[in-house]
Amino acid sequence: FGIKTYIDASNLLQRDVGSRALQEADQYRISSIFRGFTTMFDHPFGGLINESYYHNMWLDIGRVAGLIPFLIMTSYSIVTFAHVIRIFFDRTNKARIRYLLLSVYLGVMLNFFVEPILEGLLDFFLIFCFINGMVECYYARQNVKLEVCCESRTY
Numbered sequence: 001f002g003i004k005t006y007i008d009a010s011n012l013l014q015r016d017v018g019s020r021a022l023q024e025a026d027q028y029r030i031s032s033i034f035r036g037f038t039t040m041f042d043h044p045f046g047g048l049i050n051e052s053y054y055h056n057m058w059l060d061i062g063r064v065a066g067l068i069p070f071l072i073m074t075s076y077s078i079v080t081f082a083h084v085i086r087i088f089f090d091r092t093n094k095a096r097i098r099y100l101l102l103s104v105y106l107g108v109m110l111n112f113f114v115e116p117i118l119e120g121l122l123d124f125f126l127i128f129c130f131i132n133g134m135v136e137c138y139y140a141r142q143n144v145k146l147e148v149c150c151e152s153r154t155y
Contacts, residue, residue: 029055032055035054054116056116
């Protein structure tokens with residue numbers, strides 16, 4: 001069925017074997033991340049539209065828009081991920097939802113770290129924003145129920 005040929009040609013096996021081209025690609029990604037941090041502080045207002053992307057969504061925002069949008073997007077990502085962590089550790093939620101949300105957010109965040117999302121995968125980012133809106137609504141409703149529950153108790 002050609003399964004062995006498919007596996008031998010996969011990027012995962014090539015990375016394991018130590019393909020020189022893939023090692024150079026990995027080195028380029030690592031150096032572009034360091035370059036992204038240094039140029040963000042060299043150009044705090046961004047404007048580096050013509051420079052190649054850094055393989056990191058947040059650093060690409062800093063490259064194009066500057067330090068302040070980078071900080072806003074980073075804090076937004078941290079807050080939304082923290083809300084998913086809280087939903088995950090709340091045992092009153094169904095296990096299926098808890099694991100599904102954590103898996104989706106981990107997968108998306110890992111993709112944000114290694115891909116130029118806003119320049120190459122804009123639909124992916126917009127769908128994630130839609131999902132994130134639903135999760136934030138779920139989180140907010142959960143906190144309202146918790147506050148009402150705690151206020152009704154008499155001590």
